Amino acid sequence: MTSTRRTYAVVVCGVIVATAWAWLAGCAGLTPLSEVLDEDETTEQSPPPTDTPSPTVADDGSDVSGSGGEDERETVIYIWSLPPDPETPTFNDDSAYESLFRNDCDSAEQLITRTATSSPNYGAWTSPRAVVFTAAGVAYCRGDAATGAALTRQAIADYGTQGLGPADTPWCKLYRALQSVIEQRPPDSFECLGLWPDGPDFQTGTDANGWTLWDDPLTAADESAPIPAPETPSEPSQTPSPSPSLSPSDTAGTDEQLPGSSDE
Structure with a gap:
């Protein structure tokens, strides 16, 4: 009990x-x-989440490197890239742009080298600035950023930025792409001022035969200046020099016989 x-x-x-x-x-x-009494029971814990940043792509297709943490700002790197140009090529600018868009650096360069021959003619280009911008694009196409930046700055310093519009033209798109890489800003942040052909003109001259001489915008020399014709050496005079005059004393005794001579 x-x-x-x-x-x-x-x-x-x-x-x-x-x-x-x-x-x-x-x-x-x-x-x-x-749970306190059951000492054999174990609880599986999931690993803590990690903050792994995912790459970010800019709206214009530029390469973007992500950064971790909410307090850190994303770093955007603008690389060499061209948007497509749907227009039918009219000038050498258009053809060169299409070649650069396809990463065909050699074809774009050939459009420049074929123009700058022994008898250059830049009439198929919109401006001398476009020639220098295209050369800068060829440099970037080949990975030579230093030369590309130097040529871009040279073109802007020599010819300015007036007459680059409208915005849908290949020369405006090329200008924006070049500046975007150099200044590390979005291409659309660069304004194409004015409308073509309100821009720089080629410097030309005329030779002695009336042919047009074009200045090469990629050289420091002025190829449009006429080359002076070489001077022709003067020929010697054909006029005979006068004989020296004889004085009376020189003619005296000319009728006398020489010793040992006799008249027959």
Whole structure:
């Protein structure tokens, strides 16, 4: 009888303890008693999330390097890239742009070298600035950023930026692409001022035969200046020099016979 009472008391005490613990766990956020008593139970924890930045691509297709952390700003790197030009080629500018768009550096350069021959004619180009911009594009096409930047700055310094519009022309797109790489800004942030042909003209001259001489915008010399004709050496005079005059004393005795001579 006593044993039964003890067992009943133990059960009642256990129920009371479990109920009290459950009530405390609900109020104070304690661990449930079943988890405390079960020491063999293990809980698998998932690894903490990592903040791995994903690459970001600019709207114009430029290469963009991502950065980690919410407090850090993204670094955008603008690389050499040209948008397509749907227009049918009309000038050498258009043909050269199409070649550069296809990364055909040699064909774009040949349009320049075929023009600057022994008898150059730049009439198929819109401006001397376009020739220099195309040469800069060829340099970037081949990975020579230093030469490309130098030629771009030379073109702007020599010819300015007036007459680069409208915005959908290949010479405006080429100008924006060049400046975007140099200044590390979006291409659309560069304005193409004015409208073609309100821009620089080629410097020309005329030779002695009436042929047009074109200045090569890629050289420091002025090829449009006429070359003076070489001077013809003067021929010696054919007039005979007068004989020296004889004085009377020189003619005296000319009728006398020489010694040993006789008249026949």
